Amino acid sequence: MNNSAIRNGLGYATLALMLTALFMVFDYVPPEAEQGIAQLIFYFHVPLAWVAFASFGLVAIAGVFYLWLGDQLWDDLGYAAAETGMVFCTLMIVAGSIWAKPIWGTWWTWDSRLTTTFILWLMYGGYLMLRASADDTPQVARFAAVLGIVAVLDVPIVIASVRLWRTIHPAVLVTKQGGHGLEDPRMVATLLVCLAAFTALWAWLLMLRFTQLRTRSKMGALAMRIAFATAAASDGK
Amino acid sequence: MENLGYLFAAYTIIFAVIFLYVLFIWRRQAALDAELRSLEARMTALTSASPETVAPERSDI
Amino acid sequence: MSGFAAVLRKDLRLELRSGESTLALLALSMLVLVVLVFALDAARVRSVDAAAGALWVAMVFAGMLGANRALLAERANGAIRGLLLSPLDPATLYAAKLAAALIFMAIAEVGAVILMVLFFNLEFDASIARLAPILALGAIGFSALATLLSAITGRTRGGDMLLPILVVPIFVPALIAGVKASAAALAGMPLSSMGDWLKIMIAFDVLFVTAGYLLFEHVVGED
Numbered sequence: 001m002n003n004s005a006i007r008n009g010l011g012y013a014t015l016a017l018m019l020t021a022l023f024m025v026f027d028y029v030p031p032e033a034e035q036g037i038a039q040l041i042f043y044f045h046v047p048l049a050w051v052a053f054a055s056f057g058l059v060a061i062a063g064v065f066y067l068w069l070g071d072q073l074w075d076d077l078g079y080a081a082a083e084t085g086m087v088f089c090t091l092m093i094v095a096g097s098i099w100a101k102p103i104w105g106t107w108w109t110w111d112s113r114l115t116t117t118f119i120l121w122l123m124y125g126g127y128l129m130l131r132a133s134a135d136d137t138p139q140v141a142r143f144a145a146v147l148g149i150v151a152v153l154d155v156p157i158v159i160a161s162v163r164l165w166r167t168i169h170p171a172v173l174v175t176k177q178g179g180h181g182l183e184d185p186r187m188v189a190t191l192l193v194c195l196a197a198f199t200a201l202w203a204w205l206l207m208l209r210f211t212q213l214r215t216r217s218k219m220g221a222l223a224m225r226i227a228f229a230t231a232a233a234s235d236g237k
Numbered sequence: 238m239e240n241l242g243y244l245f246a247a248y249t250i251i252f253a254v255i256f257l258y259v260l261f262i263w264r265r266q267a268a269l270d271a272e273l274r275s276l277e278a279r280m281t282a283l284t285s286a287s288p289e290t291v292a293p294e295r296s297d298i
Numbered sequence: 299m300s301g302f303a304a305v306l307r308k309d310l311r312l313e314l315r316s317g318e319s320t321l322a323l324l325a326l327s328m329l330v331l332v333v334l335v336f337a338l339d340a341a342r343v344r345s346v347d348a349a350a351g352a353l354w355v356a357m358v359f360a361g362m363l364g365a366n367r368a369l370l371a372e373r374a375n376g377a378i379r380g381l382l383l384s385p386l387d388p389a390t391l392y393a394a395k396l397a398a399a400l401i402f403m404a405i406a407e408v409g410a411v412i413l414m415v416l417f418f419n420l421e422f423d424a425s426i427a428r429l430a431p432i433l434a435l436g437a438i439g440f441s442a443l444a445t446l447l448s449a450i451t452g453r454t455r456g457g458d459m460l461l462p463i464l465v466v467p468i469f470v471p472a473l474i475a476g477v478k479a480s481a482a483a484l485a486g487m488p489l490s491s492m493g494d495w496l497k498i499m500i501a502f503d504v505l506f507v508t509a510g511y512l513l514f515e516h517v518v519g520e521d
Contacts, residue, residue, distance in 0.1 A: 087255070228292055
């Protein structure tokens with residue numbers, strides 16, 4: 001199966017799953033009694049978080065393989081994963097903020113999940129800034145790989161410390177952590193479909209950007225061969 | 238139905254941003270494809286004119 | 299003498315001769331504390347939380363400055379090539395750099411603690427002694443992380459500005475734990491009551507010293 005077949009397959013799967021997910025959120029699942037209709041944001045907010053973290057893990061795994069094998073393919077994968085992860089992380093935070101306003105009355109709160117995701121967002125930002133501020137050399141690819149690995153190793157410690165921080169001094173507002181005690185099986189089903197839909201969307205976007213970066217890398221190599229060949233040909237004359 | 242505005246805003250932003258990202262990728266792709274075609278053309282020209290000067294492809298890129 | 303000791307001695311001797319980095323570190327710590335005194339209006343209220351927070355802010359900024367300069371000397375004259383050609387392996391080089399960074403950070407911390415007590419109306423008593431292990435753990439973690447990352451940022455266009463952007467988010471757990479534990483220590487709590495925070499800091503330190511030791515070879519090299 002070649003790359004465009006996978007890409008297109010993922011694209012159609014995403015479309016189908018997303019449409020199903022939307023139907024389930026707006027027409028099928030009953031809204032939670034206390035929080036009203038804004039609670040429905042939860043069904044996108046949680047999958048966005050899962051995808052953001054998963055993408056980050058992929059950045060690190062790609063980094064490990066790049067340092068180990070040296071194949072540019074892994075660097076391209078890591079960069080693509082960082083970009084798509086950043087998109088989803090940003091959306092997760094924005095959705096979380098929009099959800100927070102009607103439920104908790106404030107645009108932002110330092111509850112453990114939002115805080116941890118914000119730290120993740122900062123790490124993504126640092127990674128992308130590193131890449132933006134430097135040229136596309138194997139050396140920079142190595143730097144990015146090391147940064148990705150180091151950042152991911154930190155994530156469990158961040159989660160633990162932020163959770164401890166918030167337990168000892170709980171957020172001032174009484175937080176209704178929606179998502180636990182999903183009593184209705186329809187809620188669980190909807191959440192799972194949304195998870196699948198966003199995972200498919202993530203995989204599709206990742207594939208798009210990844211193949212694009214691969215093309216760019218190969219073109220770089222091709223351009224270099226042409227340059228050498230042109231020089232060699234003119235030397236020979 | 239209070240808070241409908243928030244729900245609408247959240248979902249709209251999510252899809253708008255995703256759409257913008259796809260657009261970003263799309264536009265880059267067009268430029269890349271054009272450049273690739275011109276590179277491939279030059280490569281074919283060089284290979285047919287003086288094949289001995291062309292280095293083989295690398296396997297790690 | 300071992301490679302580790304040689305590199306460490308070189309760094310320390312260089313610093314001893316001019317003393318400019320140490321002076322800059324101490325000056326920066328003091329100035330950050332001064333800014334926070336006015337920003338938090340510490341003159342009015344005796345607050346261990348504000349003091350602990352201010353102390354760690356000063357340490358992080360001073361540490362960042364120190365880390366930026368750590369590899370500067372070698373990079374400036376291309377001396378890094380000499381280090382790489384020597385039989386010294388990158389991991390040992392990392393250990394030596396880490397040790398040097400630690401020493402400088404320790405000096406900055408001592409200065410910052412003294413100033414903190416003075417500026418925030420605290421006492422020079424047993425609570426300060428209890429601060430020592432907490433600050434030591436923090437310094438180890440920060441130096442381990444910053445030594446590794448400054449090797450990266452020093453060689454990219456982002457340079458000095460990029461280091462804080464990379465270090466701070468990753469350092470957050472140690473920062474949270476360090477500030478909380480420090481505030482508790484200053485409030486008179488025994489170290490046994492901060493077990494969780496200390497465990498987090500120890501885990502952080504172990505993780506990043508190991509990671510730095512293993513990964514340094516990938517980031518060090520010629521420009």
